[in-house]
Amino acid sequence: xxxxxxxxxxxxxxxxxxxxxxxxxxxxxxxxxxxxxxxxxxxxxxxxxxxxxxxxxxxxxxxxxxxxxxxxxxxxxxxxxxxxxxxxxxxxxxxxxxxxxxxxxxxxxxxxxxxxxxxxxxxxxxxxxxxxxxxxxxxxxxxxxxxxxxxxxxxxxxxxxxxxxxxxxxxxxxxxxxxxxxxxxxxxxxxxxxxxxxxxxxxxxxxxxxxxxxxxxxxxxxxxxxxxxxxxxxxxxxxxxxxxxxxxxxxxxxxxxxxxxxxxxxxxxxxxxxxxxxxxxxxxxxxxxxxxxxxxxxxxxxxxxxxxxxxxxxxxxxxxxxxxxxxxxxxxxxxxxxxxxxxxxxxxxxxxxxxxxxxxxxxxxxxxxxxxxxxxxxxxxxxxxxxxxxxxxxxxxxxxxxxxxxxxxxxxxxxxxxxxxxxxxxxxxxxxxxxxxxxxxxxxxxxxxxxxxxxxxxxxxxxxxxxxxxxxxxxxxxxxxxxxxxxxxxxxxxxxxxxxxx
Ligand code: MCA
Ligand code: AMP
Numbered sequence: 001x002x003x004x005x006x007x008x009x010x011x012x013x014x015x016x017x018x019x020x021x022x023x024x025x026x027x028x029x030x031x032x033x034x035x036x037x038x039x040x041x042x043x044x045x046x047x048x049x050x051x052x053x054x055x056x057x058x059x060x061x062x063x064x065x066x067x068x069x070x071x072x073x074x075x076x077x078x079x080x081x082x083x084x085x086x087x088x089x090x091x092x093x094x095x096x097x098x099x100x101x102x103x104x105x106x107x108x109x110x111x112x113x114x115x116x117x118x119x120x121x122x123x124x125x126x127x128x129x130x131x132x133x134x135x136x137x138x139x140x141x142x143x144x145x146x147x148x149x150x151x152x153x154x155x156x157x158x159x160x161x162x163x164x165x166x167x168x169x170x171x172x173x174x175x176x177x178x179x180x181x182x183x184x185x186x187x188x189x190x191x192x193x194x195x196x197x198x199x200x201x202x203x204x205x206x207x208x209x210x211x212x213x214x215x216x217x218x219x220x221x222x223x224x225x226x227x228x229x230x231x232x233x234x235x236x237x238x239x240x241x242x243x244x245x246x247x248x249x250x251x252x253x254x255x256x257x258x259x260x261x262x263x264x265x266x267x268x269x270x271x272x273x274x275x276x277x278x279x280x281x282x283x284x285x286x287x288x289x290x291x292x293x294x295x296x297x298x299x300x301x302x303x304x305x306x307x308x309x310x311x312x313x314x315x316x317x318x319x320x321x322x323x324x325x326x327x328x329x330x331x332x333x334x335x336x337x338x339x340x341x342x343x344x345x346x347x348x349x350x351x352x353x354x355x356x357x358x359x360x361x362x363x364x365x366x367x368x369x370x371x372x373x374x375x376x377x378x379x380x381x382x383x384x385x386x387x388x389x390x391x392x393x394x395x396x397x398x399x400x401x402x403x404x405x406x407x408x409x410x411x412x413x414x415x416x417x418x419x420x421x422x423x424x425x426x427x428x429x430x431x432x433x434x435x436x437x438x439x440x441x442x443x444x445x446x447x448x449x450x451x452x453x454x455x456x457x458x459x460x461x462x463x464x465x466x467x468x469x470x471x472x473x474x475x476x477x478x479x480x481x482x483x484x485x486x487x488x489x490x491x492x493x494x495x496x497x498x499x500x501x502x
Contacts, residue, residue, distance in 0.1 A: 006153050006178040007185070008077040011220055015041075015074070018223030024067050026228050027240055032067050034223065039146060040068065044075030046144030047137060048106065051125045055080035055151050057105035058161065060098060062086045064110055064131035065206050065230050068138060070216065072108060072129070073206075080151030081105070083160040084173070085207035087407070089466040092116060098163060099124065102173065102362070111135035131230060155179035161362050162209060164304040165410035173362030174305040176213075183355040184307040185217035187327050192246075192273065192298070193314050198224045201244035203232040203253065209304050210278050210406070215248050234260040238267045248275045250406030251438055254285050258292065265293050273314070277302060278406035279438050280394060286320035299323055301394065303380060305358045305371075309350075310392050322393045323384075330354035331377075334386045339373040347385045349398055351377040400490070402431030402439050409441055409469045411490075414461075418443050418471075421460040423452045428480050428488045429471070434501045442500060443471040444480065444493050451476040473500055 019035035026032075053059055059081045063069050076083040084102050086095065088110065099107060099121055109117045111130030118126050128135035153159075159181055161173040188194075200219050204211030219226045227240045232249070234256050241247070254276060257263045268274075274289070274297045281299045290296050300311035301323035310332060312324035326332040333341045334348040342348040357378050360368035371379050381399035384392050402409040411429035418427045425446045434440030445452050454474045461470050475497060481489040 005182070006155055006157070007159055007182040007217075008080075008150055008153055008178060010182055011074060011077065011217075012038075012150055014221050014223055021223050022225045023220070024070065024226055024228040026067065027236060031225075037067065037071055037074070040071040040141065041074035041078060042146030042148055043141040043144055044072050044137070045079045045147050045149070047127070047140045048075055048079045048081060049147075050140065050144060051106045051127065053079065053081050053105040053125075055153075056082065056158075058082045058084050058102045060084045060086065060102050060104035060107045061207075062088055062090065062095060062107075062109050062113075063129040064088055065228075066129070066131045066133060067228065068129055068133045069206060072137070073212070077153075077159060078150050080153055080157070082158050082175075084163075085160075085212065086163060087207050087466060088205070089468055091463050091466060092120060093464050094466060096120070097171065101171070102161065108137055153178055155182075156359070158359060160213075162304045165408055165413060172364055172367055175359040175362055176307070177359050180307060180356050180358060181213055181217065183329065184327075185213065185221055187329065187356075188214065188308060188311070189218055189222055191311055191314060191327065192218070192275070194218055194222050194224065195245070195272075196222070196224065198222070198246050198272075199244045200224065200226040201229070201237065201240055201247040202226040203229040203237050204248065204250070205231070208278075208406075209302060209307055210248065210250070213307055214277075214302070232256075234263065238263055241267050241271060243270070245271055246273045246275070247271065248277070250278045251276055251281045251285060252279075252405045252436060254281065254289055254297065255436065258285065258288050263292070268293050268295065271295065273298060275300060277308075279403040281320070282438075283320040301382075301392070305378065306352060306354075306380070307356045309352055309356070309380075319391065322391050324392065325390050326352075326392070327354070327356070330356060332386070332390075332392060333377065334384055334392075335373075335377075335379075339375070339377065339379075344386055344388050347383055347395055350380040350382045350384050350392070350394075352380060353377045402429075402441055404431065404434070404439050404441055404468060405437040407468050414441065414443070414465065414469055414471070417461055417464055418445065418457060421452065421457055423448050423450075423456070426480065428490060428493060430490050430493050430497075432473075432494060432497055432500050434472070437472075440472040440501050441469065442473045442475060442497065444475045444477055444497070446479055447476050475500070 015038040023034045024032045111128040114128035127137040129137045158175045163171040206212045296318045302308040312318040383396040384394045414429045427445045431439035481492040
């Protein structure tokens, strides 16, 4: 990869090349052309410059989904800043950690939270952005000159930091480089046969790898169009599908559409490809989707640290319950606990290497070292087996992680807070099968006295923890099952309460 062959250069070249083509169509709003998006991103470069954000500086962003937010991402790349998006559901208490850890030069927050954050982070340059483009960021953009200049960057420079919660409860920032993101996007565009006339139905949030990189890079690097929905809701998605050819979603998108009485094969007559990822797609959902729509969902697998790792094929057999083959240039092995590759068919941990693998965790060299083998393979913590021909089937997770509706919840983070709730002696947080979210967060509590209710727990966590991480159920037990070493046996709890949500 040549020095100028970076994600930033590739995106800027595509914006210029496709200037007159439609880029982001906002249903109920207007369609932004490539040149309009480009022009706005160039003005936002001026805003970043005025705000003092230079090359390598982090720009922390907790703003709702909007075209302006996409332009801000592009402006950060142009300026050589490091884009750091965080989940819009995080509470101010959670945001304080990211401000402290990322030490950003600029924090762009939701417009209606501007006053709160300006007061909380007096030392920090805070700008605001609402989902209709309101706020101080766009005000400033109105009065600066745009610049088409692109900051010098090398393939190994960090383009973005994506926070992914750690097993200890502290979020780790995965540093993704220009090379990581560009190589992955190019592979996916090729593998999924992106066409000139493709229209992507985009209903994902844009603070994670899935909605921000996988979805948007496929569109922006090919000069194609996206139907840019503010969020996932079955009715608008069904309606917009008439104009789309590709949809990317988490499994909850598919189950919710299947559950909608108005969803029929006719709604997706013009679609060529449905892609699923971020959480396991059940064979049941795969089959129900095929029998209703005639489409076999293409499931792929990835992580914040690596972007996409494997994919089912576009033309070959898409096998339900599997995540397909290693992407070109990515090497996947199934290993035992010490990194030794296991024979095909045996269950072990997925380890990978390739141009997509991140540079390390932001300012956490020890954590980074812990997750790499000496030969450079990254330990994903996902358990899988591989068939003779290299097809991967994920069977579980070695890491204590819950995936709910495509969002990760680290039990430790929730347990620490519940342990402090009045009336709780100790607790264990687990994920149980949930018909809507795939897994639902459950707190198994050992109470001091009578018992602790869900509403007591939720009230106590209010303001401290994003709602999607909070328990959907609380179960009281006289004691937690432990093994001889004193470790809580979460598997036993998962078995005992497996039917809680069914
Ligand atoms: C919302 N709620 C949730 C979730 N989302 N609870 C559990 N899990 C969730 N995922 C809660 C809210 O806190 C609220 O609770 C109630 O549900 C309704 O909130 P609402 O905002 O209306 O929810 P929704 O709009 O129905 O959202 C569900 C959703 C959304 C559409 C599934 O979560 C979503 O878009 N998920 C996609 C996540 C994603 O993009 N993941 C990619 C990351 P209360 O009523 O108690 O307040 S993974 C990734 O990038 C890797 C690399 C990969 O492989 O792709
Ligand atoms: P994150 O890095 O926070 O986005 O989450 C990555 C995790 O999501 C992976 O380590 C997997 O556990 C899970 N994941 C992503 N895609 C899939 C999939 N198709 N099937 C099963 N798990 C998945």
